[in-house]
Amino acid sequence: MESPELPPVLRGGQPQGPRGQRSLDPHLDRYAERTAGMTASEIRALFSVASRPEVVSLAGGMPNLAALPLESLAAEVARLVATEGQTALQYGSAHGVPELREQIVEVMALEGISAHPDDVVVTVGSQMALDTVARIFCDPGDVIIAEAPSYVGALGSFAAYQAEVVHVSMDDEGLVPDDLRQALEAAERAGKRVKFLYTIPNFHNPAGVTLAVRRRAEVLEICARHGVLVIEDNPYGLLGFDNQIYPALRADDPDNVIYLGSFSKIFASGLRVGWALAPHAVREKLVLASESATLCPPTFNQLLVSRYLSTHDWKGQIKSYREVYRERRDAMLGALEQHMPAGCQWTRPDGGFYVWLTAPEGVDTKAMLPRAITKRVAYVSGTAFHANGFGSRQMRLSFCYPTPDRIREGVRRLGGVLQDELELLNTFGTVRPPALGGPQAPSPDTA
Amino acid sequence: MESPELPPVLRGGQPQGPRGQRSLDPHLDRYAERTAGMTASEIRALFSVASRPEVVSLAGGMPNLAALPLESLAAEVARLVATEGQTALQYGSAHGVPELREQIVEVMALEGISAHPDDVVVTVGSQMALDTVARIFCDPGDVIIAEAPSYVGALGSFAAYQAEVVHVSMDDEGLVPDDLRQALEAAERAGKRVKFLYTIPNFHNPAGVTLAVRRRAEVLEICARHGVLVIEDNPYGLLGFDNQIYPALRADDPDNVIYLGSFSKIFASGLRVGWALAPHAVREKLVLASESATLCPPTFNQLLVSRYLSTHDWKGQIKSYREVYRERRDAMLGALEQHMPAGCQWTRPDGGFYVWLTAPEGVDTKAMLPRAITKRVAYVSGTAFHANGFGSRQMRLSFCYPTPDRIREGVRRLGGVLQDELELLNTFGTVRPPALGGPQAPSPDTA
Numbered sequence: 001m002e003s004p005e006l007p008p009v010l011r012g013g014q015p016q017g018p019r020g021q022r023s024l025d026p027h028l029d030r031y032a033e034r035t036a037g038m039t040a041s042e043i044r045a046l047f048s049v050a051s052r053p054e055v056v057s058l059a060g061g062m063p064n065l066a067a068l069p070l071e072s073l074a075a076e077v078a079r080l081v082a083t084e085g086q087t088a089l090q091y092g093s094a095h096g097v098p099e100l101r102e103q104i105v106e107v108m109a110l111e112g113i114s115a116h117p118d119d120v121v122v123t124v125g126s127q128m129a130l131d132t133v134a135r136i137f138c139d140p141g142d143v144i145i146a147e148a149p150s151y152v153g154a155l156g157s158f159a160a161y162q163a164e165v166v167h168v169s170m171d172d173e174g175l176v177p178d179d180l181r182q183a184l185e186a187a188e189r190a191g192k193r194v195k196f197l198y199t200i201p202n203f204h205n206p207a208g209v210t211l212a213v214r215r216r217a218e219v220l221e222i223c224a225r226h227g228v229l230v231i232e233d234n235p236y237g238l239l240g241f242d243n244q245i246y247p248a249l250r251a252d253d254p255d256n257v258i259y260l261g262s263f264s265k266i267f268a269s270g271l272r273v274g275w276a277l278a279p280h281a282v283r284e285k286l287v288l289a290s291e292s293a294t295l296c297p298p299t300f301n302q303l304l305v306s307r308y309l310s311t312h313d314w315k316g317q318i319k320s321y322r323e324v325y326r327e328r329r330d331a332m333l334g335a336l337e338q339h340m341p342a343g344c345q346w347t348r349p350d351g352g353f354y355v356w357l358t359a360p361e362g363v364d365t366k367a368m369l370p371r372a373i374t375k376r377v378a379y380v381s382g383t384a385f386h387a388n389g390f391g392s393r394q395m396r397l398s399f400c401y402p403t404p405d406r407i408r409e410g411v412r413r414l415g416g417v418l419q420d421e422l423e424l425l426n427t428f429g430t431v432r433p434p435a436l437g438g439p440q441a442p443s444p445d446t447a
Numbered sequence: 448m449e450s451p452e453l454p455p456v457l458r459g460g461q462p463q464g465p466r467g468q469r470s471l472d473p474h475l476d477r478y479a480e481r482t483a484g485m486t487a488s489e490i491r492a493l494f495s496v497a498s499r500p501e502v503v504s505l506a507g508g509m510p511n512l513a514a515l516p517l518e519s520l521a522a523e524v525a526r527l528v529a530t531e532g533q534t535a536l537q538y539g540s541a542h543g544v545p546e547l548r549e550q551i552v553e554v555m556a557l558e559g560i561s562a563h564p565d566d567v568v569v570t571v572g573s574q575m576a577l578d579t580v581a582r583i584f585c586d587p588g589d590v591i592i593a594e595a596p597s598y599v600g601a602l603g604s605f606a607a608y609q610a611e612v613v614h615v616s617m618d619d620e621g622l623v624p625d626d627l628r629q630a631l632e633a634a635e636r637a638g639k640r641v642k643f644l645y646t647i648p649n650f651h652n653p654a655g656v657t658l659a660v661r662r663r664a665e666v667l668e669i670c671a672r673h674g675v676l677v678i679e680d681n682p683y684g685l686l687g688f689d690n691q692i693y694p695a696l697r698a699d700d701p702d703n704v705i706y707l708g709s710f711s712k713i714f715a716s717g718l719r720v721g722w723a724l725a726p727h728a729v730r731e732k733l734v735l736a737s738e739s740a741t742l743c744p745p746t747f748n749q750l751l752v753s754r755y756l757s758t759h760d761w762k763g764q765i766k767s768y769r770e771v772y773r774e775r776r777d778a779m780l781g782a783l784e785q786h787m788p789a790g791c792q793w794t795r796p797d798g799g800f801y802v803w804l805t806a807p808e809g810v811d812t813k814a815m816l817p818r819a820i821t822k823r824v825a826y827v828s829g830t831a832f833h834a835n836g837f838g839s840r841q842m843r844l845s846f847c848y849p850t851p852d853r854i855r856e857g858v859r860r861l862g863g864v865l866q867d868e869l870e871l872l873n874t875f876g877t878v879r880p881p882a883l884g885g886p887q888a889p890s891p892d893t894a
Binding site for chain 2: 139161271281282295301
């Protein structure tokens with residue numbers, strides 16, 4: 001990995017290399033069915049390249065932690081160990097630390113949610129909440145409805161339970177209710193068992209759009225009528241750049257919505273503290289499934305988050321994060337206006353981490369990625385966010401981590417790459433390989 | 448839960464109570480097949496009762512952390528946040544922090560293991576390693592061979608993947624090779640697909656016995672001949688009371704053994720840091736499956752364990768733990784000699800946390816448990832450690848957590864309970880309900 005050339009792992013869909021060739025795996029016929037389709041995601045393969053300093057990575061979804069008050073956090077965690085070490089370093093319950101569950105209820109109240117702490121289950125990041133929900137609901141072949149595009153980590157987890165993802169289109173106002181209705185009716189006609197709608201209503205990853213408030217009741221009503229649960233994944237809900245907070249779907253339908261939340265984007269991702277809020281009977285099952293997966297989430301991390309919430313100005317910290325990300329969003333949108341060739345379109349997020357860009361007809365963003373990396377800019381191609389191989393003209397651009405100057409430079413480079421690509425296309429015509437689908441595991445830099 | 452009477456959850460096999468009746472669950476027909484059999488374990492139900500101060504709990508598997516140097520740990524963790532906070536609080540890779548993986552290789556070297564850090568995967572406790580192994584290997588109906596009895600958390604995880612557990616008997620020298628051979632041959636004759644042998648060779652949970660060194664090569668040879676992987680779960684391996692360290696199975700067969708390790712018993716359980724060491728190709732799959740489950744284990748916890756290993760006398764700490772547990776083991780064995788009625792038998796562990804007691808014919812330890820709790824002593828009945836309802840004459844007694852005086856008092860009370868039980872049996876004859884089986888989720892206090 002010493003030259004700026006593309007590493008071998010990026011050259012094909014499978015992880016490769018001297019030790020990793022799949023044909024050399026003596027355990028190949030021992031794996032479960034779910035494992036056969038498990039391959040490294042494009043983003044994962046990119047991770048090592050995109051982290052090289054000369055590359056501007058617009059690929060990763062790592063939050064920017066520069067604004068964290070490390071000194072006072074250091075003092076807090078030392079106090080935790082010194083005064084509560086015997087508890088903090090010991091096993092806890094799979095349900096989660098009671099005082100943290102109470103505080104989580106207060107966090108969710110900001111979005112209009114009224115809930116009982118008993119119905120909160122603390123998990124190892126909201127990824128584990130997502131995985132546990134899939135675990136208790138999905139048999140092989142069950143259908144999950146998800147937006148097109150959708151979060152890569154959700155697709156990876158759903159694939160692990162051999163669920164079939166049916167995508168529903170979005171526009172600038174988020175999920176399109178008519179398309180949702182049609183998808184549900186089509187699944188019913190086909191005799192399929194739809195388990196839930198998985199949706200990211202606010203500041204969508206990767207689409208950068210928000211479900212219009214006037215659509216929310218309709219989405220809930222459609223799902224309720226078809227007897228389908230709603231999984232509301234909301235890691236970015238408090239990161240609206242105009243201080244706006246949209247009402248949670250869960251606030252309007254406590255019995256049919258499972259809400260997933262996370263401290264990764266509003267505090268610190270490396271602690272891996274997330275949660276699920278679920279109707280009581282489902283919550284019981286989540287706790288049991290969670291026990292069989294990890295016994296319990298780390299007590300230490302839960303108590304640290306709890307102390308942070310009670311001793312620090314956590315709302316002020318979220319305000320700082322909003323300002324950091326708004327400045328970066330502005331840098332990206334300005335640079336896109338300046339550098340993108342004609343024919344490119346992109347979303348204009350009012351919160352969160354991501355812009356979703358659609359290139360002109362003929363561009364294949366996955367095929368173009370090696371050339372982009374040669375020009376020292378990285379993104380995630382749109383196919384990673386679809387279970388069906390779609391998204392080949394699209395890409396996700398993250399503005400969360402690099403500085404505004406680096407973002408501008410990255411977008412400038414990307415504009416050049418796209419310009420070259422379009423010139424080649426104009427000269428030689430469209431050369432487009434067949435779409436590649438298949439389940440992909442998520443990557444830690446895409447949460 | 449204010450009286451010493453038995454709470455409602457202990458009265459049946461299902462979790463019950465005003466909010467938890469299963470018949471009231473409107474989501475009942477939506478769950479996956481695996482979820483139907485998911486019920487609270489006996490131990491989980493016990494948790495709240497057994498933690499009351501008047502009850503001597505010989506039930507839980509919580510390590511004793513009194514010997515931890517909390518002050519210097521507090522300083523260490525503060526330094527970690529102050530100097531490496533931006534890394535420690537950020538996402539990492541699902542594979543685990545490289546420096547910790549190197550140190551884990553050194554820990555395993557104490558057991559004769561020679562390994563490459565690339566083949567170590569850090570997990571959220573070794574429970575997650577176990578769950579992830581089941582996830583990549585087990586389709587519904589696949590067979591897993593396990594000792595009788597076996598770790599309750601393993602049985603819960605295997606049930607979540609709908610694997611069938613076939614038990615193989617143990618004696619004072621651990622797993623009986625002839626029985627293993629016969630179980631494999633029977634499964635082959637029945638056309639079943641055996642995925643692996645799950646074994647806890649050292650200081651077995653719950654049996655308290657150790658696989659004789661002279662049996663180890665034979666067990667490996669049998670599994671290799673039948674094309675069956677070995678999952679070696681070894682959380683207690685460094686807790687031998689005579690400072691003895693048994694050679695790991697993995698040391699002798701790197702290609703056919705997946706080794707699971709944990710810092711829960713040699714450092715701190717509340718950090719939830721464990722690992723799997725796997726043949727290279729399997730390791731790739733473990734990382735991908737782990738990503739879809741939690742994205743990554745907490746960076747913070749990994750770096751804290753890494754710093755602890757490099758700045759503290761961790762081997763000295765293990766020595767302290769050994770002394771703590773040896774004193775407790777001695778207290779328990781002495782009290783058992785003194786207080787158990789004739790006809791009781793028990794194992795004499797030379798390491799770990801547990802004694803396995805077999806009561807005279809006719810005693811049902813599960814039915815007796817409410818009476819024991821009324822007499823202010825708790826244990827785990829043997830059925831929890833079997834997938835097939837066996838173990839009704841047996842119980843697990845933990846000596847890890849209570850003080851030696853409390854252990855003696857608890858065993859004294861238990862002796863009285865058993866004595867009363869035997870007198871009743873002598874008067875009224877054997878009254879034995881049918882054995883109860885079914886998968887059970889593990890509990891955090893049983894790791």
